[in-house]
Ligand SMILES: Nc1nc2c(ncn2[C@@H]2O[C@H](COP(=O)(O)OP(=O)(O)OP(=O)(O)O)[C@@H](O)[C@H]2O)c(=O)[nH]1
Ligand SMILES: Nc1ncnc2c1ncn2[C@@H]1O[C@H](COP(=O)(O)OP(=O)(O)OP(=O)(O)O)[C@@H](O)[C@H]1O
């Protein structure tokens with residue numbers, strides 16, 4: 001059996017104060033209108049644009065630490081982070097996408113312990129904190145003894161988000177399309193923001209788009225411009241959230257085998 | 268010519284990772300060639316030819332021990348690579364038992380393992396993982412971030428010095444890391460006289476020479492017996 005010192009295993013990935021992506025080319029080879037894009041730790045940025053506009057590609061550039069050597073020609077610069085490109089390790093990003101699921105066969109508790117252990121974190125409190133946070137995001141509470149494999153889609157998504165916020169050591173968070181997860185999106189974003197990492201969310205969901213204080217507009221593979229969410233938009237957001245809640249309620253009722261009342265309370 | 272050996276469990280994504288990586292070299296106008304060693308069947312050579320338009324061949328060990336077959340044909344394969352005018356020759360191996368490793372001292376060694384193989388997989392994989400210079404971990408698109416991190420940790424417990432990284436064999440996301448490493452690697456002028464990183468098994472029992480019957484009476488040569496007593 002190999003004997004290994006734990007210090008060797010989880011090299012601390014330093015926090016990054018901010019990440020900056022220097023512009024490259026769009027799909028037709030033209031320079032991008034936006035010369036550079038920065039996201040600070042604890043800030044979230046929505047990445048918006050039609051299908052095929054290059055949102056996922058932008059996240060890839062960050063994940064691969066682009067150095068003018070990806071298809072877009074962009075370059076990633078981080079401040080207050082590792083100076084060189086870390087060849088070793090799981091990379092600099094924690095990524096959450098529609099396809100991810102748990103494949104492990106274990107209880108939530110065992111799983112969180114294993115993860116916390118290899119991150120060298122104080123285990124008891126962090127496992128509780130993570131579970132607590134996850135339970136703020138989903139309807140049905142997750143219990144420590146539950147098997148990962150019986151969690152609902154929303155529950156696993158909630159657990160993954162809480163785990164990224166509290167246990168994962170990747171200094172940047174990338175989220176690619178999680179709209180249909182059935183979790184409290186605003187809380188999810190605020191839990192992730194509290195973990196003090198730059199967060200990028202590629203999305204087609206207007207609520208997620210407006211929840212972030214800023215959004216990057218993509219078109220034909222190029223970064224177009226950054227728009228700050230205006231006070232008017234924040235008001236509209238409240239309205240959209242009410243509509244969303246309304247829709248969710250109707251969905252829950254119908255799903256539960258109930259019927260919709262003729263007169264639902266007005267929005 | 269640069270040479271790399273690439274090993275990994277069946278269907279872990281070796282070919283997928285190589286296709287994306289070699290494609291990056293192709294885009295730079297660098298000539299590559301691929302060899303696939305396997306036991307009974309493979310279509311990988313065909314994939315390399317069709318998807319990348321590069322020269323590719325296969326070697327099937329058939330009734331010979333795959334590991335021995337592989338090491339016995341390395342010089343031939345290197346000569347073939349030279350004939351193709353390749354600047355980079357990749358040698359993909361499969362069908363080898365994981366008692367062995369195809370990796371050679373002085374030749375950059377890549378091992379591919381996938382996130383779906385279970386948290387116990389790294390420990391079980393043996394020298395192919397333990398002695399690799401680079402470990403590419405695939406299929407991270409299908410598992411949670413947490414499981415990716417735990418899996419990587421387990422890989423590091425087995426091999427502390429390798430550069431381990433996640434990549435996606437389907438989209439190619441992440442293979443840039445491998446490409447950048449290959450860029451830094453030196454050429455391998457000759458394989459003759461180089462040593463395997465791990466010796467191959469001393470297999471000189473009756474089954475090596477074609478015996479197929481089960482039973483003590485048919486076993487001669489180097490036969491090792493299981494210790495059934497006192498195991499509990
Ligand atoms: N989802 C997903 N599938 C992958 C990934 N990498 C490879 N695959 C799939 O896994 C299967 C096996 O991939 P291959 O690249 O043929 O694996 P291999 O290791 O070369 O297989 P052998 O040479 O036959 O041992 C294929 O269907 C791939 O599309 C990945 O990162 N994610
Ligand atoms: N700047 C660019 N130069 C060249 N190709 C690009 C560029 N940006 C994106 N692409 C390519 O365009 C295709 C679509 O991009 P991508 O998958 O990122 O779109 P998306 O916005 O995520 O779409 P969806 O909303 O459907 O997920 C990809 O094949 C990607 O590699």
Ligand SMILES: [Mg+2]
Pocket residue numbers: 055056057176202
């Ligand atoms: Mg996308």
Ligand SMILES: [Mg+2]
Pocket residue numbers: 281282283311359361
């Ligand atoms: Mg293959």
